[in-house]
Amino acid sequence: MTDIVLIAPFDDLAENAKKIILENHLNIDVLVGDLSEGVKVAQKCVKDGAQIIISRGGTYTMIKDAVDVPVVEIKISSFDILRGFRDVINYKGKIGVAGYKNIIHGSETVAELLNLDIEKIVLDNEDQVPELIKNLITKGINVIIGDSIGYKNAKKLGFSSYIITSGKESILDAIQEAQRILKVSKVEKTKTERIRIIMDFVHDGIMSIDNNGYITSFNATAEKIFGLDSKEIIGKKVDDVIPNTKMLEILKTGKKELNEIQDIKKSKIATNRIPIIVDNKIEGVVATFQDITQVQEMERKIRHELAKKGFIAKYKFNDIIYKSNIMDICINKAKKFSLSDSPVLIIGKTGVGKELFAQSIHNASNRSKGPFVAVNCAAIPPSLLESELFGYVEGAFTGANKNGKQGLFELAHRGTIFLDEIGEIPLEYQARLLRVLQEKQVMRIGDDKVIHIDVRVISATNKNLRQLVDEGKFREDLFYRINILTLYVPQLNERRDDIILLAEHFIKLYAEKYSKKFISLSKEAANYLLSYDYKGNVRELEGIIERAVSLCSSNKIEIDDICDDQNNYFNDDQNNYFNNNKTDNIPLLSLKDFEKGYIKDIVSKCDGNLTKAAKILGINRSTIWRKLKTD
Structure with a gap:
């Protein structure tokens, strides 16, 4: 089935339409059906996919009320009516003109120009047509001019009858109008579908009402939030569907409301209500609903994924x-x-x-x-x-x-x-x-x-x-x-007021890590920390406290827990490690700890310059980093 179907009330119109369609290489189907029969044909065509129907006269009138697609009328021009009177121009008696209003409209003017005497009967119900035509006999009328239904009934009753046909121009005009409507319709359908998809796939619920408070749109997210079916509520009064809604208030005041929090079922919803104002007149209201609970859950998942990485x-x-x-x-x-x-x-x-x-x-x-x-x-x-x-x-x-x-x-x-x-x-x-x-x-x-x-x-x-x-x-x-x-960022030596505060923080941290009971600093240990020269800054202080907490055998860190041989070892000049042949002066450390301590000391003496330290040690920078990071 093509998008456009022309339903002709009589065969001659169908044949003329087919010729025009063929000449112009158009893709349009032509079918025959008059009045109620034409309605049945049109309904079947629409069911099969037709998007535009073309017809004329009473058939057009009946079809447009029976289908939900656009119906285009083949309009009757003065030339079409004139052609209908062509064979009775010299007739001296009274002529009957019978047909639907949209066919015989203008016949009086034509008859006046041709100096013809006519009796016009407007038809609007096909069941009454035979009786109305018979009434013309009582008025001494023997010739009938009309549309297809008037023509057919007059012929059956023995009248001399002539049909008002549609010329090539009228048929082509109707076809072009149908094509224009089809094009516009497809553009509008595309826009409507695009908007529908956007509305249904945004995370916010969206609802709109017109200036009378009737619901005009209700997207998929709004359905989930409110637990309502859009098919059942669109077209209904908003306050019948959502009690105590404030949208009607916005419709009156025209003042927008943003980020209002409300509870709907088990969720907290952030609501925006915006008036639709056209030419300074409120034409409706749009409300958006954002499920804060869902947003928080999405944020939690995102942060969880980021944390995993x-x-x-x-x-x-x-x-x-x-x-x-x-x-x-x-x-x-x-x-x-x-x-x-x-x-x-x-x-x-x-x-x-x-x-x-x-x-x-x-x-x-x-x-x-x-x-x-x-x-x-x-x-x-x-x-x-x-x-x-x-x-x-x-x-x-x-x-x-x-x-x-x-x-x-x-x-x-x-x-x-x-x-x-x-x-x-x-x-x-x-x-x-x-x-x-x-x-x-x-x-x-x-x-x-x-x-x-x-x-x-x-x-x-x-x-x-x-x-x-x-x-x-x-x-x-x-x-x-x-x-x-x-x-x-200042060095720890520049912020000595923070040393004890930091030390106490690290004590608490590592006491918990090593399952130690309450531990505090002795006065001597505190004074030592305050006078110590921190080349490694806060990181060095943290290391000192971790070691002290680990070694501490009482509930108080003494100076001996802080000042062990390892401190002296790390502060010696690197050449002392090799020039001193007395092994009893070297701290008892594992080879791994000895290596790590030596590397750390060289890096420190190079002011943290790994490239310089790497040259001294004969290894690359990444090896230095890896060895310092190993536990």
């Missing part, structure tokens, strides 16, 4: 333990930085807690719900740095994962990437990193397309990057790109 920031500003004024200034500055989206460079010696600040800034920012990806640039071998940061596609290099791999920048999308020890990135990779930061897009190794990313960059270093720039070891343009906001 390790891409989540655990610490917040409240987790930073301090009472010193210098730290108060530092934290307030960091809080201001969290309100911005600009790159941050955190400067500080090893162990001051640079990542703690990076995580806190992330968690206080508008990216807190996104991933936090921490990268230790010194821990990744230079040969793997590019693939780790930017990812690669299948077959990019020997040993590459067959499915390719996302880079860390991709994984940080919509969140924060923390580039710790950024000064360790080799010069040859700094140019590509700069391009990523400038263009906000990455290209995986072996790929030819870019991937757009939305990432905030926080970097950290324990080196003097300005000096590295002057030495040609760090790109100046990259330095300015990452150093928009600068945060200096």
